[in-house]
Amino acid sequence: MRSEAELTKLFREGGKKITPQRQCIFRILQDNQTHPSAEAIFDAARLEMDSISLKTVYQTLNELVEIGEILSLDFGTGAFRFDPNNSAHHHLICTKCGQIRDLQLANLVPELPSELAQGFRVSKAEVTYRGICVRCDN
Amino acid sequence: MRSEAELTKLFREGGKKITPQRQCIFRILQDNQTHPSAEAIFDAARLEMDSISLKTVYQTLNELVEIGEILSLDFGTGAFRFDPNNSAHHHLICTKCGQIRDLQLANLVPELPSELAQGFRVSKAEVTYRGICVRCDN
């Protein structure tokens, strides 16, 4: 995800207005590696702006997803997780505490051999590793 | 997933009763490669039993998941998908029509090198390939 200044520029160029609510959400997402849910971002935003609505959070997140600044991920935890790391990467999830860690690996996922692709034109591959993290492994 | 006869035995051994509703759901799942949602299974079941309830479908599916006979998968399509193929396998999803195909490949996903595992004891890896299927690719 780009910096708050660059996002401000991008939004304005797209005919979108910059509001304190959006700037607040930009800041919360900046360098956030926790893969927060919309609700978690909402809670963080409320610490600064007690009147912000959950709808506004969803709206801003969806706009960031649309322009490719963040990723919307579903790991089956009940709610979408949002990720400011929009480079191609994979994930490592602790099945006990639920924490989600980034796995920045380029060549871990091989191309799908065309004889297995069933005619699909494959454009993306995501890998999810699941296991127990150090802290949960006692 | 096992045969209807074997599932009947398994359920009885687990103190569960065999009802026409459950047998109907067993049959619908048998050899089903479409990764149906609970709603899709409900619709199929209603063709045979017009009074079956969605709750019964969910309950039976959850029981089958608990005993490991089927898998519950979340691809971010809005609803869980159920899969009678309970062997370790991966998936290929068409981003246009949404169909989900099995990818039965053992050694496509390499072990995660321990220096990248961040201390996790990894037990599972799922790969999801996304692309456009033949029919949608015109």
Added chain:
DNA sequence: TGTTTGTCAACAATCTTTGTTATTTACTAT
């Protein structure tokens, strides 16, 4: 400063999944 146009908060609605309960059913032991 005024005008325009997008955004906000509040609330309702939708969708998927689970909880509750009274009734019915499947199994078991007579």
Added chain:
DNA sequence: ATAGTAAATAACAAAGATTGTTGACAAACA
């Protein structure tokens, strides 16, 4: 076969996540 019992069912309500609606409001820009 019959009756007893524990579990499953259908119907309905509720919960949790996300989206739709709308009138008041505020940001952008001249």
